[in-house]
Structures are given as structure tokens and as C-alpha cells.
């Protein structure tokens with residue numbers, strides 16, 4: 681069996697003196713999709729931000745490829761893609777400029793590839809329109825285009841279905857499945873009724889879960 685990419689051991693997080701989760705342990709294996717689920721305010725975004733290294737207010741251990749994540753920070757960051765629950769794009773820039781900026785911090789990617797990714801998310805013809813002039817769903821699609829050029833093995837995706845139409849939802853579901861089939865691992869929070877074959881679940885807001 682493959683080694684886990686990411687492991688959480690007895691994670692605990694409290695916010696405003698309210699315990700969001702405790703004794704939360706799970707392993708994220710290559711080739712899997714895991715859905716983080718639970719009612720509003722139960723800590724899904726908080727958990728994803730902790731896993732992504734954006735929130736240090738937790739107790740417990742996180743392991744990356746079997747070793748303490750904090751000692752493997754560079755490898756962890758290089759191999760992890762996080763998309764937050766806001767599209768995280770710059771409204772004054774065009775979709776093409778946004779993608780260029782997002783990839784500049786990662787690796788060189790030519791405009792042909794970026795344009796192909798934008799076309800793949802249904803944005804052909806909008807590549808050079810300032811994002812502030814795009815709809816909410818189109819702005820989300822700019823962020824999602826990043827997935828089409830991602831080579832990071834671990835994806836942490838927070839509410840990526842928000843504002844996306846039915847066809848788009850189907851395309852994202854297929855993409856997540858394909859990523860897992862290629863050996864990647866996907867952790868996704870969503871209120872959308874995501875049902876993928878073999879999908880794991882981490883449920884917040886009740887008893888602590890293990891998977």
C-alpha cells in the first residue's frame with residue numbers, strides 16, 4: 681500500500697473558546713479523494729487552512745510523507761496546491777494575467793498552456809477581459825483553470841463548486857477523479873452533494889472521525 685502523503689494525528693482546534701474539533705486523525709493517501717463535510721461553522725475551512733500551513737493555531741501533529749511537516753516545509757509547499765473558498769484572483773487583472781501571476785511563483789508556463797487551461801474552464805473569448813467584469817462563476821473558473829495546469833500531488837480545495845453551473849460541477853468532479861486516478865490526492869470541502877466512487881469522508885460537527 682502507498683505511504684500517506686499527509687497525516688493528521690490528534691488534531692485539535694479551538695476558536696473563540698469554542699472547540700471546533702479534537703482527536704481528529706486521518707491519512708491522505710495517493711490516489712484518493714476525501715471530502716470534508718459538516719454544517720456551517722463546524723471548522724471545514726479552518727481545517728483546510730491548518731492543513732495548508734496557513735493557520736498555526738492548532739494542537740496535534742501533521743506529517744508530510746511520514747515526517748513532521750514543519751521540518752519538510754519546502755517540500756510540502758512545493759507539492760501542495762491550495763485553493764481557498766474565495767476565488768483569490770485580482771479583479772483588475774485579466775484571466776490570462778491572473779494565471780500568469782499564479783504560476784510565476786511556481787514554475788515557468790507558456791501562454792499557450794495558460795490559454796488552453798482557460799479554454800478548458802469555458803473562458804475562451806474572456807482571456808483578456810478584466811476579471812472585475814466577469815460573473816462570479818467566471819471568476820471562480822479563472823481560479824479553477826489553475827487545476828488544469830497543476831502538477832502538485834496534493835490538492836486542498838475549499839468550496840470550489842461555489843457559483844459553478846451544473847456542467848461546470850460535472851467537469852470539476854471528473855477532474856478530481858482523474859487526479860486521483862493519476863496518483864494524486866484531493867481533499868475538498870463542499871456543501872455540494874459530491875459523490876465519487878471510493879471517496880473518503882471526514883465529518884466535522886460530531887464525533888471525531890478517522891479514515
Ligand SMILES: Nc1ncnc2c1ncn2[C@@H]1O[C@H](COP(=O)(O)OP(=O)(O)OP(=O)(O)O)[C@@H](O)[C@H]1O
Pocket residue numbers: 695696700718719720721722723724725726727
Ligand atoms: N476570522 C475568524 N475569526 C474568529 N473566528 C472565526 C473566524 N473565521 C471563522 N471563525 C470561527 O470558526 C468557526 C469555524 O469556521 P469555518 O469557516 O472553519 O467553518 P466552516 O465549516 O468552513 O463553515 P462554512 O460551512 O460556513 O463555510 C466559525 O463558527 C467561527 O466561529
